[in-house]
Amino acid sequence: MQNLGHDLTVITSTPKVAYEGIATAHFNRRWDVSGASELIGLVKGSRPDALVVQYVPHAYSERGGGLAVALLLRRLARSISVPMVVNAHEVYGAWTESAKRIPWHLSQRFAAVILASSAEAFVVTIKRRQGELKRFLWPWTERVKLIQIGPTVPAHAPDPDWRRRHGVADGTFLMTSFGLGHPTQAVTQLSAVLDTLAAGGVNARLFIAGRLDVVHPLVTHLGYVSSEDAYQLLAAGDVFVLPLADGVSSRRSSVISALAVGAAVATTAGRDTDLDLFCGGGVAMSPSGDPDAFAELVLQLATNAEARAGVTRLGRELFSSTFAWPVVGNMWAELLEQAAEQNIRKRKARNVWLFSAAIDRKRVNPKRFRP
Known part of the structure; x- marks a missing residue:
């Protein structure tokens, strides 16, 4: 305004x-x-x-x-x-x-x-x-x-050394997420995602900002961070992951902030999801309430760089046409x-x-x- x-x-x-x-x-x-x-x-x-x-x-x-x-x-x-x-x-x-x-x-x-x-x-x-x-x-x-x-995370210049400074080895599939631990954020599924990736031979890690209760040896909790650190986290990741019990919707500032950064987003479709808005491929979705389907979705993105790039490209288009602040x-x-x-x-x-x-x-x- x-x-x-x-x-x-x-x-x-x-x-x-x-x-x-x-x-x-x-x-x-x-x-x-x-x-x-x-x-x-x-x-x-x-x-x-x-x-x-x-x-x-x-x-x-x-x-x-x-x-x-x-x-x-x-x-x-x-x-x-x-x-x-x-x-x-x-x-x-x-x-x-x-x-x-x-x-x-x-x-x-x-x-x-x-x-x-x-x-x-x-x-x-x-x-x-x-x-x-x-x-x-x-x-x-x-x-x-x-x-x-x-989006609620302001834009900053990406830090090319973020992954190295946080101990993320080359070739690691880095997932990111953040939130405040709302009951609709079905983050308990993320442990199963990490196990599925490990079983599929994917060297993966998950970095979380905010307060999401995920216990797993491959998870790094950053706690509450500044807006710039949140931006760098989103920009450094390969995929932003956030399964939702009620489905992705246009009130999810975390997902919209990830789209603003240009991250590929993996989430779920549920009762709150406007399919006319989100079914165009701008986010990768599986049905909410199905942890196995969500884990398989993330595995496909981890092992198929072309599919991941397609989600990223369509996500940028979705953001610029619908969620950008000028709109x-x-x-x-x-x-x-x-x-x-x-x-x-x-x-x-x-x-x-x-x-x-x-x-x-x-x-x-x-x-x-x-x-």
């Missing part, structure tokens, strides 16, 4: 956060209605044309109910004269997770209703979720929009401009109605009026 010439202000509760060329304001209260006055003041002080709310229920409270922050944002939306757009990376959990989580699932769904009724647009990143939310939020179905995310940024700019224009039209219509109502009241003769 900044590259498109828009001015940005970030309001955050994270201390000591600064972004180059972007104004930053700090919110020091709890994310509930008790902090409404301060948040309203911060938003009004920045005088925006539109307000974008990054929404993940667990980002605002450990329990992740979402209801408290939804009520706060509803109060905010009613107190400002600019449109609010909700960017919902996650919305609510599945009923099948746990019976003990039912109160939180209900709270998350109530929060989604409150946000959709208060916002000018409700943006999600997965096509299946868009369809699901259009049915669930049927009174506001036109507000539910789909915009995929872009995503233009979609956001168009949505926000439409939201701002629609908000202006609504305000003008409301002013006309109020003016008309005021004239009608003046025409009433109190002596002749009867209720």
Whole structure:
């Protein structure tokens, strides 16, 4: 958005956060209605044309109910004269997770209703979720929009000595992966992948950044790394591997960041996978929930350099046409401009109605009026 010439202000509760060329304001209260006055003041002080709310229920409270922050944002939306757009990376959990989580699932769904009724647009990143939310939020179905995310790892100049400095011998098939250990990341399959590669005569290693619970002698855990180190990791690998229980989708920033670097990606297709988007060969996929099929997929990529190069080439095309920030940024700019224009039209219509109502009241003769 900044590259498109828009001015940005970030309001955050994270201390000591600064972004180059972007104004930053700090919110020091709890994310509930008790902090409404301060948040309203911060938003009004920045005088925006539109307000974008990054929404993940667990980002605002450990329990992740979402209801408290939804009520706060509803109060905010009613107190400002600019449109609010909700960017919902996650919305609510599945009923099948746990019976003990039912109160939180209900709270998350109530929060989604409150946000959709208060916002000018409700943006999600997965096509299946868009369809699901259009049915669930049927009174506001036109507000539910789909915009995929872009890469979260900034580009750097590749380090040609990265493999040598990390003890990766020549001829080693290097797999890379990273993530935060979300239950949908089926990383327990990666140990089986390493065993399958070893049985197939492939000298392989796996380097992991972040927090993925994979125990195997051929795995090196780097822990949390800088954005530059994450880029160098992706650039140094032969294949980025990430099996997913719900399938690859346009909300998986790790996969999209790997595509941005130009890595060949091996992943899985599941219920969240938009086949129209991912079936063109830009990522190599096997069915989710089938560890043997995923291990065989990676073995084929390891032993067939031509197939691996084809996945890399198609992955670059997929990224540049769909996930590159100029593409995503233009979609956001168009949505926000439409939201701002629609908000202006609504305000003008409301002013006309109020003016008309005021004239009608003046025409009433109190002596002749009867209720």
